[in-house]
Amino acid sequence: VLIEPKKADNLNCEWREILKPVLSDLPKEKQYFHMYHFTQHLKPYHLLNEGEHVRLRRQLIDAALRNMEVGLTVSLKYTDFDEVLGKDPDRKAAVGSPYNMLSLWCLEILANHLRDGGRADEIACFLEAGDPDQNELNVSLNSIESDPDSVSLYRCASHAFVPKYHHFALGAADMLAWEYRNGVKSYYLDIDGFKPSTFLRVLANHRVNGVLFSKTSIGIRAAVQYVRKSGIMKA
DSSP states (O other), X not given: OBOOHHHHHHHHHHHHHHHHHHHTXXXXXXXXXXXHHHHTTOTTSTTOOHHHXXXXXXHHHHHHHHHOSBEEEEEOOHHHHHXXXXXXXXXXXXXXXXXXXXXXXXXXXXXXXXXXXXXXOOEEXXXXXXXXXXXXXXXXXXXXXXXXXXHHHHOEEEEEXXXXXXXXXXXXXXXXXXXXXXXXXXXXXOTXXXXXXXXXXHHHTTTEEEEEOOHHHHHHHHHHHHHHHHTSXXX
């Protein structure tokens, strides 16, 4: 999600208050929102009845949408990634892992959002710590931040990998991405009979979007990254 600093503080405070009855008895390092535990009614959400569960879900979504500027979830199929780049080690090396490629792609899209609005803002990236490919993305972001042309392209001025309990915006991003991804998945499983959930309809009326990258998009992205890294074309 793209969110201004003051709005991020508001979101953090609102989510803390909403979740206080559920999380307050847990150790500080466990006081964060985890979408899997929530959807599966696992601890600490196991004592909520269905009505309380739905109400909490809607409160969290409304607070997130109220404070964020724009939300974006990007995804691909691992089989498509391997099929397009498996026989081209140079282009695969240029984009790195799917996690690295999608993270930079998402950042570039958000930077374009700022550019389209005629804004000169730069982005401070806060990412959830712990992904297996975190070190690779850290190297990529360090490289971007040390090059003025790349900073101009991605608008990334700084970044940090932080645990989820440090800020509820990480939980909000997790929740919105899950809601959108599962809504899109349900649509493709049954296009003719698809009926969007209340929560997906809420997201559709706000600046939240999802992008599933096709084989063609993956190939184009890899080619562009390869050219950039080879120095043929400036960012």
